[in-house]
Structures are given as C-alpha cells and as structure tokens.
Amino acid sequence: MGNNKVGFFVCSRGQCRSKKNISRATGTWFENARLDLPRIFYLMFCFAYRTPHETVQREDFVKDGTILSSRTISDWYSYCREAVVIYQLDNQVVQGRIGGVGKIVQIDESKFGKRKYNKGKRVEGHWVLGMIEDGKEDLRLEVCPDNVRSAEVLIPLIRKHVTEGTTIRTDCWRAYDSLPEYGYVHQKVNHSDPVSPFVAEDGTHTQRIESQCRVVKQFFRKDNYNNTGNFSDVIVEFMWRRNNKLQKLDPFKRLIEAIKHV
Structure with missing residues (x-):
C-alpha cells in the first residue's frame, strides 16, 4: 500500500528513533495493497453484493482519472473469497455434524x-x-x-x-x-x-x-x-x-x- 494511504506508526522511545516509520497496514489484510482504502472498501462492498465487473467499473465513485481494470476487480474478489473460505471452514467445524437417531x-x-x-x-x-x-x-x-x-x-x-x-x-x-x-x-x-x-x-x-x-x-x-x-x-x-x-x-x-x- 502506498506510503501515504493509511499513515504510519512512529516510535519515539530510545533507539526506536532511528528506525523507519511502520505503516499502519503492516500485519493486516491491507498490507502491500496498491489501492487506497476507499477503493478497497468499495470493492469489498461490491463483492459482498455480487456486483458484476461492468457495474463496478461504471459506478466507481473514486474520480482520480484511473479506471479499475477487470483484472484488479477479479483479484480483489479473490482476496475477499479467500477470507470468506477461511472464516466459513473454521466455523463449520464448530457447527458439528447434522442428523442423529430418529432424524x-x-x-x-x-x-x-x-x-x-x-x-x-x-x-x-x-x-x-x-x-x-x-x-x-x-x-x-x-x-x-x-x-x-x-x-x-x-x-x-x-x-x-x-x-x-x-x-x-x-x-x-x-x-x-x-x-x-x-x-x-x-x-x-x-x-x-x-x-x-x-x-x-x-x-x-x-x-x-x-x-x-x-x-x-x-x-x-x-x-x-x-x-x-x-x-x-x-x-x-x-x-x-x-x-x-x-x-x-x-x-x-x-x-x-x-x-x-x-
């Protein structure tokens, strides 16, 4: 993610003063993302509601002179799906099995x-x-x-x-x-x-x-x-x-x- 997208953490104690700034996205799902947060959340919203690529491109509210490519949309939809898969499978184990005697x-x-x-x-x-x-x-x-x-x-x-x-x-x-x-x-x-x-x-x-x-x-x-x-x-x-x-x-x-x- 660009250095100016989400800001930094800076430690002012002791030897930490000589260290580089650490992005607030470090260690999060947004680490290394190249889009700004408004667009990422827009793509997340579009994935959640199964928005077709053409509609995503047409209704993109970020007016910075660039157009979301179909590849970018596909990539972010895949990132969202990966998160959903991990979440769903982990919770499926908790649900346990179906059926039983008499069912x-x-x-x-x-x-x-x-x-x-x-x-x-x-x-x-x-x-x-x-x-x-x-x-x-x-x-x-x-x-x-x-x-x-x-x-x-x-x-x-x-x-x-x-x-x-x-x-x-x-x-x-x-x-x-x-x-x-x-x-x-x-x-x-x-x-x-x-x-x-x-x-x-x-x-x-x-x-x-x-x-x-x-x-x-x-x-x-x-x-x-x-x-x-x-x-x-x-x-x-x-x-x-x-x-x-x-x-x-x-x-x-x-x-x-x-x-x-x-």
Missing part, C-alpha cells in the same frame, strides 16, 4: 459443469456431494477429491458431516451400499423405476437435496464459475452467502468479520 438426512451427488459440445449426456465438471437434514436448512456441500465419487471418497465425507444413527436417504448409487456398516440406517429411491422414479413405495425420496443442488448450479451459472480452478472455494462462498441470507445478515458486515477473523 433423516437426504444425500445426493451432483455434477457441476457443462455438457460436452452442448449435447449428449457427457458433462465435464466437478462432482459435489450434497447433504441436508429434513426440517432444517443446514446444507452441507463437499467437492469430491480428484473428482471421484466412489465409496472410498463418499463415505468419509458423509461421516465427516452426518452423525451415526441417522437415517440416510440416497439414490441407488452403489457407493452408498456400505452405509449400514458405519452405523447408519440406509433408505433408497430408484430413479430408474419406470413406475415411481422419484418416490419409493415407503415414501423415500431425495427431492429436497436435488432441489438444493439446482439452486447451487444457478449460482454458478450466473457468474460462469463452472470451469474455474478455484471451484471448491466458490462452493464455500455459496454456503457463506446462503447462511447470510437465511439469517438475514448484511453480507458486507459479514465480510468485514471474515477479514478480521483472518
């Missing part, structure tokens, strides 16, 4: 991406495991490591988020077959059933988690995030935004909290 958790794995050449069934993208407890809004999302959705990948992710004894409802993907071995009650719905592909005879369905996954995909499509290299971080960003909305919290104030946490 139902719906689980589904969904692929985020685009159809190959916009046709056919082949989709290039990322496998994401979604989990949500009936009667609650505590959605959990995990990006499958190495883009694999085998039992070796899915079961540990489920155990990370869902308490033993929970009744888990899934489709008939074979990777879920070993759930009872880990203390879960497992119910399935066969989406290939020509008579009742969405709801099993006993009422088992995964429609709620499937609906939640569709909402997440819409979030990704809006900003063309499907093929980004930081896909996992954007998933966390979605969860952060979703929690803010459910709790009716100001996203800008929440972003400041996240930055202070970092």
Whole structure:
C-alpha cells in the first residue's frame, strides 16, 4: 500500500528513533495493497453484493482519472473469497455434524459443469456431494477429491458431516451400499423405476437435496464459475452467502468479520 494511504506508526522511545516509520497496514489484510482504502472498501462492498465487473467499473465513485481494470476487480474478489473460505471452514467445524437417531438426512451427488459440445449426456465438471437434514436448512456441500465419487471418497465425507444413527436417504448409487456398516440406517429411491422414479413405495425420496443442488448450479451459472480452478472455494462462498441470507445478515458486515477473523 502506498506510503501515504493509511499513515504510519512512529516510535519515539530510545533507539526506536532511528528506525523507519511502520505503516499502519503492516500485519493486516491491507498490507502491500496498491489501492487506497476507499477503493478497497468499495470493492469489498461490491463483492459482498455480487456486483458484476461492468457495474463496478461504471459506478466507481473514486474520480482520480484511473479506471479499475477487470483484472484488479477479479483479484480483489479473490482476496475477499479467500477470507470468506477461511472464516466459513473454521466455523463449520464448530457447527458439528447434522442428523442423529430418529432424524433423516437426504444425500445426493451432483455434477457441476457443462455438457460436452452442448449435447449428449457427457458433462465435464466437478462432482459435489450434497447433504441436508429434513426440517432444517443446514446444507452441507463437499467437492469430491480428484473428482471421484466412489465409496472410498463418499463415505468419509458423509461421516465427516452426518452423525451415526441417522437415517440416510440416497439414490441407488452403489457407493452408498456400505452405509449400514458405519452405523447408519440406509433408505433408497430408484430413479430408474419406470413406475415411481422419484418416490419409493415407503415414501423415500431425495427431492429436497436435488432441489438444493439446482439452486447451487444457478449460482454458478450466473457468474460462469463452472470451469474455474478455484471451484471448491466458490462452493464455500455459496454456503457463506446462503447462511447470510437465511439469517438475514448484511453480507458486507459479514465480510468485514471474515477479514478480521483472518
């Protein structure tokens, strides 16, 4: 950050008089920033409210003869996202697991991406495991490591988020077959059933988690995030935004909290 942006600390005691001035930004999130504070806070506000780059450039209130480049906006949006990711993941550990004896958790794995050449069934993208407890809004999302959705990948992710004894409802993907071995009650719905592909005879369905996954995909499509290299971080960003909305919290104030946490 420029030397004249936020001022300095100067120690006047003893030998400290010979030392250089220390920027007030040293050791903070703003250290080494090249923009002035008003513009940084403007970009933070724009990130918090998902402002498109074109609007950020058009409505920039700092009139100093320069124009914010798309690269600068992207970089600061990434800095904000990094703070949100650290904050969200640290607080997720505190939240603990969902479910429990007598409770139902719906689980589904969904692929985020685009159809190959916009046709056919082949989709290039990322496998994401979604989990949500009936009667609650505590959605959990995990990006499958190495883009694999085998039992070796899915079961540990489920155990990370869902308490033993929970009744888990899934489709008939074979990777879920070993759930009872880990203390879960497992119910399935066969989406290939020509008579009742969405709801099993006993009422088992995964429609709620499937609906939640569709909402997440819409979030990704809006900003063309499907093929980004930081896909996992954007998933966390979605969860952060979703929690803010459910709790009716100001996203800008929440972003400041996240930055202070970092």
